[in-house]
Amino acid sequence: MRSYDEILAIAADRKGGVAAVLEGMPQPLSADALAAIPDDRWLAQFARGILQAGISWSVVDKKWPGIEAAFLGFDITAITFQPPDWAHELIGDTRIIRSPPKVQAILHNAAFIRRVRDEAGSFGRRIGDWPSSDFAGLVQWLQAEGARLGGNTGAYALRQMGKDSYLMSQDVVARLVAEGVVDKAPSSKKAWAAVQEAFNIWQAQSGASLTKISRVLAQSL
Structure with missing residues (x-):
């Protein structure tokens, strides 16, 4: 599984820079x-x-x-x-x-x-x-x-x-599949656990919110 920084770099390359990826990023509420x-x-x-x-x-x-x-x-x-x-x-x-x-x-x-x-x-x-x-x-x-x-x-x-969250959009699922986390949109408890573990790892690597990680993943495809 690629690191958060590696996936952010892929998204930045697609979107014209990190600033473009992070523009308009919603901030979760406390x-x-x-x-x-x-x-x-x-x-x-x-x-x-x-x-x-x-x-x-x-x-x-x-x-x-x-x-x-x-x-x-x-x-x-x-x-x-x-x-x-x-x-x-x-x-x-x-x-x-x-x-x-x-x-x-x-x-x-x-x-x-x-x-x-x-x-x-x-x-x-x-x-x-x-x-x-x-x-x-x-x-x-x-x-x-x-x-x-x-x-x-x-x-x-x-x-x-405003809850810190990730969405199983088509692009996020595609990135999760590309990283070997799941083979399709999660529906079983086992698949959801794998998704959560991946997000927890990316969050530990970056200190970013789930919302931010989810948006970065979506823009990397």
Whole structure:
């Protein structure tokens, strides 16, 4: 497996220098900053990712004010105290993307976030305290406990919210394959463990964030 510096050099050669590779690099938030994000914003970000899957993102963007209103501002307590037939009303609401499985997934995630809030004080606290050295475990936890948060949906939402993260984009996976870490996008616990070990090694070599390493890998192909 090439070192971080070797992969950075490959990316720099492709992009016209290290400065070009690192331009616009997002900075992850601290654990306390993540903990301060209201629970409704976590649900909103998960909902956006779920609704965008398989359709034009611009459609979701245009409908977003109505979606926010229909889902009660994604207020966790308000949503989880609605009567059972409220889901059927939502599915017929023209303000939203009327997909029964997606609506049910958003409601499931509201209950999931509420459970975590009751345990940890806030959903953001649990996310913020999750160590970067086990980001793979966080991704798998979201997939197992949440609804429709598998693939890149959960990881992308974490990145958007500021969690130090890596994404299994096509280019990142291609670099991981080239380095002999995996032979395809990870789906098993063994493969995810191999990915995490590789990122931990690169992080130890560079002191860089997972976000930065992920972006460098993506630009090296």
